[in-house]
Amino acid sequence: FLEENPGTLTTQADLSSPEAARAFVTSIYANLNVIVTGSGGWGGNTLSLLEFMSGKADGVPQTEAFRFNQLTYDSQSFYIDTYWNGLYQGILRCNVALEQLPQFSVLSEQELTDYLAEVRTMRAFYYFYLVRMYGDVPLISEPVRELSDVNRPRVPVKTIYDEIIIPDLLAAENSDLAWRRTNGEVSMGFIKSLLADVYLTYAGHPVMAGSQAYAASAQRSMELLDQVGTVYNLFPEYTDMINPDNKNSGEFIFQVQFDKINRTNPLTPVCLPTFAGISVYSNEFGGLVPRQEFVESFEDGDKRVQEKQYFITEYNGETLGGHYIYKWFDQTAVDEDARSELNFSVYRLPDVMLMYAEASNRAEGSPNGMAIEMVNEIRERADLDPIGSMGMENFEEEVWNQRYFELCFEGKIWFDMLRTRKVRNDLTGEYDNFVGHTNVFNSTFAEKNLLFPIPLREMDVNSELEQNPGF
Amino acid sequence: ASGADEEMEISGEMAINVTGTIVDQNGEPLPGVSVLVQGTTTGTVTDLEGNYSIEVPEGGALVFSFIGFKSQVIQVADQSQINVTMEEDARALDEVVVVGYGTLKKSDLTGSVGSVKGDKLIDRSQPNAVKSLQGRIAGVEVLNNQNSPGASARIRIRGINSINSGVNPLFVIDGVIGADLNMINPADIESVEVLKDASSAAIYGARGANGVIMITTKRGEKNLNQISYDSFVSLSHRAGSVKTLNANQFMEIYNRAFDNAAKYDPQGFAQGRYQRADPADFPDLFDANGQPIYDTNWEEEIYNPAWAQNHNLAFRGGSNTTSYNVSLGYTNEDGIMMNSGFERFTGKIALDSDIKPWLTIGGSMLGTKSSRRVVDDANGALNVARMTAEALPIIPLRYPDGRWGSNADWPGTEGGENPVNIAQNRYTDVNITQMYADFYMNFKITQDLEFRSTFSTIFDTNKSNFYSSRNLRLLSADQRGVASVGMTKRLYWQNENFLTWNKSIGERHRINGMFGFSWQRDQFENLSVRSEGFIDDFFQWRNIRAGNIIPISGINGNVGEAGLNSFFSRWNYTLDDKYLLTVTGRYDGSSRFGRNNKFAFFPSIGLGWNLSEEGFMDGLSGVNKLKIRGSAGSTGNQEIGNFNSLQFLGTFNVLKASGNEIGISQTSFGNPDLLWESTDQFDFGVELGLFNSRLMMEADLYYKKTKNLLLNAPLPWSTGFSSVLQNIGSVENKGLELTFNTVNIEKGDFMWTTDLNWSTNSNKILSLGANDADIFPGPWFLGQTNILRVGEPIGSIWGRVRLGTWNQDQADQAAEYGLLPGDIRWQDLDNNNVINANDSKIIGRMYPKWVGNITNTFQYRNFDFSFEFRAVQGMDVINATLHSVEDRQTLANSYATVLDAWRPDNQDAMVAEVRAWGTPYLTNMDTHWMEDGSFVRLQNLMLGYTVPANILSRYNINRARFFLSGQNLLLFTEYTGYDPEVNTFEGAGQLPQGLDFFPFARPRTYSAGVNITF
Structure with a gap:
């Protein structure tokens, strides 16, 4: 009489169908949007955290942009807990899938290998964010089931790379996953891009794994670049990126999915000027707004900074009072239905092209022809003159410049600053050392700003944790 | 001390036939009076004319007793006619109270039980029975937080002793466990008994920890057929006003705010971020001189006087063996907020019949159908209540061409719609149908032993229909109209069986024993669908597919069920009417708890001593009653929802390029060791009656400690989960309750009585989780609003201390x-x-230090007059509204308090200098938003006139009374919002109280009514 029969699944449930196996794999994508989700106060978004930190953007007061601009954030500040919580929830789902999938006898060996590759790639992805944001973190590679087992200590960054991120991705490389999967799932293209990024970061701060890692990174970028012309192609126009027909195609490698019905892109209204009345959106947040100093630091003649490329300054004859991000400006949503369906890119081709340029330059000590060509293709699309041969360091700065301009507000720049410990000074155009760099809000980076604090709630709950220095 | 203690001898040889008539003090015949030969079980009852006839052995005595009257013992001697005038026992020395699974004489109680008669409940002209209970019983706090018609009220007994488990008392309506008193028509209620301490509540074991409220509904009386009609109409209006800026003030603040933008964001100002609108560009709103054309007072547009009516018709009576009750009720109440309203039909049928000398059967059905139109939903968003304050005064209700005025008509604002537009184009209709049915069989096995078996069900359906139209910006314009339909269905049944043994052994010992067992099962299902993208506002929820977008997240359904299996027993022993002992125990099994802890036992013990029965008290002639009692015991709390002990694999939707796909993963941590919360409670009570019960006093001191607190204990997020229910933590409540009932003057036709109750409760958290970490239970409002911290009470307000503003x-x-x-x-x-x-630190408390209610009643001839004050003292209210109306100039309208904001010539200000919105500015929970919420309210005032019996008898009317009454006529408080008895976050957790964010204003109500009995 007192037994519970919930009519739904418990961990004791007996599942056997191939669709159920697929559902365990599908679950790993549920937290992919943690990198671009509403968080904090009115107009807040997790993406904004990284852009506020870089000093290239601010937002309305409710986003508490000023805390990050002025470097007064702490372990209770917005966004920091959303990432931590969401990334680890993604890891749980990956761990559950890794535990459950081998029990499905209906899967062929190849299917199982491919499924596991998909899951391990996403687990590496989630951990890659964790180590870059928080440094040493608890390493959890199986679902935690016992209450006595929930408090886990932090494990060094390098161990996480060596025991989870890199092995997961190396295993995934050996799958038969296609170079592009148009449904938005893990593809070989994503695995190679992620591994290129992981090795590039591993080569830099804080692990400093050196030239072998640069070479390993360049190798993966190169493998992907070999698919250019068949699988991947640069869009001719920047505005091709805000054409919903182009989602998951062209230069896009891996994206967070949005559509009109189930989940709309939150960045579209977040990036509109506050209550300017230029759209059908009830809320035009102004939650993520470029700093004028950054916009003005683009090279003269750069197409990307011209009207309606990456930015707008007026719309329908209304002057907006500054530059606003145009990268997620879904025209139909803005004018007609307030339902933005544009995807958010995790990796797109120029990112990998520039990763190749940077990694091969470091691995070989100077830019090779391919590296220069990659930079020039990006410059060409921006109507900029090509560069010629350069020394390693000058070339590297040129690559970084292109990353700042090409990939601005896509959640990339902050991580570049951390791994290079260099910051492009908007006012001088020079690269300052990270520690000691003073941003346009007149705040100066210190050592402690290299890592976010562990969220206070997590510190309170898990007695095994130690806080990052300075928080 | 009672008389006639001498031994009786019954010869049986000689018997006298005694007849007589029994009347009350007014000379009216009293039917149904029990006439008993003393020391025997031989007896009869009086007929409709108050007559009786009985054989009495020689030398015998007769005992005349009737509920509500003093019993009398009369020696027969050689009288053959004995007429008796019964004296009313207004102080109800020996009233019978309903306890779980039976009734007890109040004098035999060892526990703390509060009681209210039904006629008191309908005094308030209030269709909600929970609200009618407010202020009636010390220690029983009704929090009447919501003013929209038909809204429920919260009720808490002796503080709060849980955090994540339920804090509501258990309602038992005619034995049906787990009913909802909010749904019962007060006119159908005979009495309400509240079991407050462990001795009385432990009989409900795992569900008794928050106290038990027993409702007995009206039944027919044998041989007394009557028809009654009770009715009132009432008129309500908004009791208070909160001032906002008028058109000229708004423009003044608007312009000053833009002037100040240069000071607070010089860089942004230089870049042109702050562009003020020019009246010259808005000829719809400004005349040629730049003066506003309109000056709309939105509070007056939205709140209008509203009527309500209430009718109850009842037929009650019966024959010698069978009694019946048929009653109908109707309520129709318009809310003072336009378009809100409530309508309810109730019906009840009850039947009881002695079909055999050894068998009584009976049952009742109670049905309620209600509909409620809610227009003030979406608290926090730009809803009706909020736009009443924030709609701009320069905007008209409608333009001459018929277009709605909207804040969006003035650039740079948040763009909310005007409140009248919202109230007309967004609503939820909540339709509830509830049916209670119970059936019993009562077997009289021997003179002393009875067996009762009951079967009861509750059938409950709730359907909510919602539509929000295509034109409402920030509510449903982005979605092009939103409709939803939600249904829940609940089916509950219980079967209870118990033996009752009532035995007197000699003159000295009385034993009342009860043993029983029961099964209960509760099942629910719900389903809801939401759609968006309507092609026209015509269709609404009635044609939900006229919305062409039905997101998968808009389709929800689930099912659940829970079971309880229990064994329970209670033993009362009374020695010499002086010494009382009660022992109870309940052994409960619940499906909600972990596999390893399905059953638990809840015992209690109570002791009482009727000192006034002792010989040594005879010298104290003024003391006619003195009783002390004490109890200890344990009760449980199992209200944690279903299935919490299990580790679930959940399904959820994951978006792919081709649309949603199903994902499966573990979605709950689960805890197989879950067990109930248990509350150990100690109670000490004194009952005192002085001067022939003209002064009655009852005092109770209690201490409660809840252990194994079910806490949604936070888990490290690194596990992938946020929390898991665990039995860790404890909390204590201690308090004092006082009740006084006095007859101040009783002289001829004039009587003045006073009823006063007063209570204080202090709550303290003793431990929380494994390492006593602070917990913020929410809701979050620009920062945490309250904190759970060891050593502090539940409901501790968390925030900053605002010292004022920085001076030059x-x-x-x-x-x-x-x-x-x-x-x-x-x-x-x-x-x-x-x-x-x-x-931030603890800056205040949400729950009061003490609460008191005092009612004075005057009777003079046929007039009665009463008034009741309620005082709630020592609590704070978070006036969160101040965030939106003091810190957001240029986005919306502001409270008039911003006229007193900081200026170079007004530096001693609490409100920051006005500035265009968008400049860096912090606004957070602080002491300025927190206000002293103490209040004294003239709760109720009533004047009644009872038509004299000699006039009524001409029309065959037994009783007719007309009355005028008023509710919430006066309010004394320093609180600046509409009313300090408020909480607009009722959905955001059960612990917080007094969080006020754009409430539905409280009405003041005037009523006129009639009570007629044929």
Whole structure:
């Protein structure tokens, strides 16, 4: 009489169908949007955290942009807990899938290998964010089931790379996953891009794994670049990126999915000027707004900074009072239905092209022809003159410049600053050392700003944790 | 001390036939009076004319007793006619109270039981039975937080002893466990008994920890057929006003705010971020001189006087063996907020019949159908209540061409719609149908032993229909109209069986024993669908597919069920009517608990001593009643929802390029060791009656400690989960309750009585989780609003200390915080020149230090007059509204308090200097938003006139009374919002109280009514 029969699944449930196996794999994508989700106060978004930190953007007061601009954030500040919580929830789902999938006898060996590759790639992805944001973190590679087992200590960054991120991705490389999967799932293209990024970061701060890692990174970028012309192609126009027909195609490698019905892109209204009345959106947040100093630091003649490329300054004859991000400006949503369906890119081709340029330059000590060509293709699309041969360091700065301009507000720049410990000074155009760099809000980076604090709630709950220095 | 203690001898040889008539003090015949030969079970009852006839052995005596009257013992001697005038026992010395699974004489009780008769409940002209209970019983707090018609009220008994488990008392309606008193028509209620301590509540074991409220509905009386009609109409209006800026003031603040933008964001100002609108560009709103054309007072547009009516018709009576009750009720109440309203039909049928000398059967059905139109939903969003304050005064209700005025008509605002537009184009209709049915069989096995078996069900359906139209910006315009339909269905049944043994052994010992067992099962199902993208506002929820977008997240359904299996027993022993002992125990099994802990036992013991029965008290002639009692015991709390002990694999939707796909993963941590919360409770009570019960006093002191607190204990997020229910933590409540009932003057036709109750409760958290970490239970409102911290009470308000604003001569100090003169000045608790989350502390309390109610009643001839004051003292209210109306100039309209904001010529201000929205500015929970919420309210005032019996008898009317009454006529408080008895976050957790964010204003109500009995 007192037994519970919930009519739904418990961990004791007996599942056997191939669709159920697929559902365990599908679950790993549920937290992919943690990198671009509403968080904090009115107009807040997790993406904004990284852009506020870089000093290239601010937002309305409710986003508490000023805390990050002025470097007064702490372990209770917005966004920091959303990432931590969401990334680890993604890891749980990956761990559950890794535990459950081998029990499905209906899967062929190849299917199982491919499924596991998909899951391990996403687990590496989630951990890659964790180590870059928080440094040493608890390493959890199986679902935690016992209450006595929930408090886990932090494990060094390098161990996480060596025991989870890199092995997961190396295993995934050996799958038969296609170079592009148009449904938005893990593809070989994503695995190679992620591994290129992981090795590039591993080569830099804080692990400093050196030239072998640069070479390993360049190798993966190169493998992907070999698919250019068949699988991947640069869009001719920047505005091709805000054409919903182009989602998951062209230069896009891996994206967070949005559509009109189930989940709309939150960045579209977040990036509109506050209550300017230029759209059908009830809320035009102004939650993520470029700093004028950054916009003005683009090279003269750069197409990307011209009207309606990456930015707008007026719309329908209304002057907006500054530059606003145009990268997620879904025209139909803005004018007609307030339902933005544009995807958010995790990796797109120029990112990998520039990763190749940077990694091969470091691995070989100077830019090779391919590296220069990659930079020039990006410059060409921006109507900029090509560069010629350069020394390693000058070339590297040129690559970084292109990353700042090409990939601005896509959640990339902050991580570049951390791994290079260099910051492009908007006012001088020079690269300052990270520690000691003073941003346009007149705040100066210190050592402690290299890592976010562990969220206070997590510190309170898990007695095994130690806080990052300075928080 | 009672008389006639001498031994009786019954010869049986000689018998006298005694007849007589029994009347009350007014000479009216009393039917149904029990006439008993003393010391025997031989007896009869009086007929409709009050007559009786009985054989009495020689030398015998007769005992005349009737509920509500003093019993009398008369020696027969050689009288053959004995007429008796019964004296009313207004102080109800020996009233019978309903306890779980039976009734007890109040004098035999060892526990703390509060009682209210049904006629008191309908005094309030209030269709909600829970609200009618407010202020009636010490220690029983009704929080009447919501003013929309048909809204429920919260009820808490002796404080709060749980955090994540339920805090509501258990309602038992005619034995049906787990009913909802909010749904019962007060006119159908005979009495309400509240079991407050462990001795009385432990009989409900795992569900008794929050106290038990027993409702007995009206039944027919044998041989007394009557028809009654009770009715009132009432008129309500908004009791208070909160001033907002008028059109000219708004423009003045608007312009000043833009002027100040240059000071607070010079860089943004230089870049042209702050562009004020020019009246010349808005000829619809401004005349040629730039003066506003309109000056709309939105409070007056939205709140209008509203009528209500209430009718109850009842037929009650019966024959010698069978009694019946048929009653019908109708309520129709319009809310003072336009378009809100409530309508309810109730019906009840009850039947009881002695079909055999050894068998009584009976049952009742109670049905309620109600509909409620809610227009003030979406608290927090730009809803009706909020736009009543925030709609701009320069905007008209409608333009001459018929278009709605909207804040969006004035650039740079948040763009909410005007409240009248919202109230007309967004609503939820909540339709509830409830049916209670119960059936019993009562077997009289021997003179002393009875067996009762009951079967009861509750059938409950709730359907909510919602539509929000295509034109409402910030509510449903982005979605092009939103409709939803939600249904829940609940089916509950219980079967209870118990034996009752009532035995007197000699003159000295009385034993009342009860043993029983029961099964209960509760099943629910729900389903809801939401759609968006309507092609026209015509269709609404009635044609939900006229919306062409039905997101998968808009389709929800689930099922659940829970079972309980219990064994229970209670033993009462009374020695010499002086010494009382009660022992109870309940052994409960619940499906909600972990596999390893399905059953638990809840015992209690109570002791009582009727000192006034002792010989040594005879000298104290003024004391006619003195009783002390004490109890200890344990009760449980199992209200944690179903299935919490299990580790679930959940399904959820994951978006792919081709649309949603199903994902499966583990979605709950689960805890197989879950068990009930248990509350150990100690109660000590004194009952005192002085001067022939003209002064009655009852005092109770209690201590409760809840252990194994079910806590949604936070888990490290690194596990992938947020929390798991665990039995860790404990909390205590202690308090004092006082009740006084006095007859101040009783002289001829005049009587003045006073009823007063007073209670205080103090709550303290003793431990929380494994390492006593603070918990913020929410809701979050620009910062945490309250905190759970060991050593502090539940409901501790969390925030900053606002010292005022920075003055011009403090500019250097302000600069250390990156602030300017005119900015808010908070106390820097850790003196580190940064104001952040570490500068918050406990700044107040949500729950009062004490609550008191005093009612004075005057009777003069046929007039009665009463008034009741309610005092709630020592609590704070978070006036969160102030965030939106003091800190957001240019986005919306503001409260008139911003006229007193900081200016160079007004530096001693609490409100920061006005500035265009968008400049860096912090607004957080602080002491300025927290206000003293203590209040004294003239709760109820009533004047009644009972038509004299000699006039009524001409029309065959037994009783007719007309009355006028008023509710909430006066309010004394320093609170600046509409009313300090408020909580607009009822959905956001059960612990917080007094969080006020754009409430539905409280009405003041005037009623006129009639009570007629044929």
